[in-house]
Amino acid sequence: MTPADQVLSLCARIAALTDIPGTITRTFLSPATRAVHSLLTAEMQSLGMTVRTDSAGNLRGIYPAQDDLSSRGNNLSSRSEAEGSAFAVPTLLLGSHIDTVPDSGPYDGVLGVAIPIVLIRMLAGKKLPCNIEIIAFSEEEGVRFKFPFIGSRALVGTLTRADLTRTDYLGISIAQALEDFGLNPLSPSAPLVTSRTFAYLEVHIEQGPVLESLALPLGVVTSIIGQSRLSLTFHGEANHAGTTPMSFRKDALAAAARFIAEVQSYPQDDPHLLATVGSITAFPNAANVIPGAVTVSLDVRHPSDAARLEAVEALKTLAQSHGLPVTITDRGGQSSVPMDPALSALLTTAAAPYAPHCMASGAGHDAMIVAPYIPTAMLFLRTPRGLSHHPQESVSAEDIQTALATCLRFLNTLHPTP
């Protein structure tokens, strides 16, 4: 099998491990996630890597540096999670997330874990002047807790004690979910990464149409645009559908529907503004009951943080203009984040044979959480039809081959910061 076919095969085997048979759906710390951990652990151990799960449920494998460096105290499995050890070896972090949106495609996130594993195989035992650590982030999409980036926030120490009390639809908190998975207790603000981790590279499908429209296989990300995530609950009054005259009603779904239409029309003057209601829940959700309460999600993105925040305020005001009380909950926004210029330049040089396109990312990535703390670069692969967050998401073996070749050159030209 070619290395690109090995990547595709690994993605296919991961895709088969799902919470909902017949779809690709894997949420934070679900049974399917544990199965993916077993599969990836076996893969990485077969390459001589030391594998563990950190206290945020991120699966992490270390491919050690060349011997003279490794002997300076590289036994991560026996060190505490803070990993601030002065003896740690310079470490390059490679990875992405293994959770998915509901009914996902096989490559969003997963490709960024499969490519590094095959890269290590391609090194055929050759060691570098740094450790390579592969990380499969436990949570990026924000599906289970309506709160994204749990794995990467924990990695850099920005997950707060209050975040750990966020609950899923069953009322299980993040802290409880971590405990139920059998993990060591998580100290919210303590980073789970050694200070000797000098760079992070995330490989990801573009998830949009730009590279395909330019007929280019690869992109180098310059920045990741900011996002706001909120939920809004419209409070009406449940009542009988057959006895309550229309003028007497406090219909929460009717108010939410008017708001959703406003969200659709709001960005028309600004082509950079993206506003989405992607989820709606009505209570009690029965045909003969006037909806008493409705919760909708709101996702707002813009390359300019000021423009995004202004739009969020305007949309909140619109939500409150429908005559019903509205409760608004913050679900974890992020500012726009630049990638590291020097590391991105190195990546661009490594990809030079493929004329990579430098571009901003409209999708959020773990890289946007890591970048303020660790120099970070991102490599994009062309996404056929720009189709992602969709079961027919795809990527070609040829483009994977270009990404592997680029990453190999990147590894061979990277100089660890001493």
Ligand code: GLV
């Ligand atoms: C991640 O997929 C995002 O929502 O951008």
Ligand code: MN
């Ligand atoms: Mn995604």
Ligand code: MN
């Ligand atoms: Mn992703």
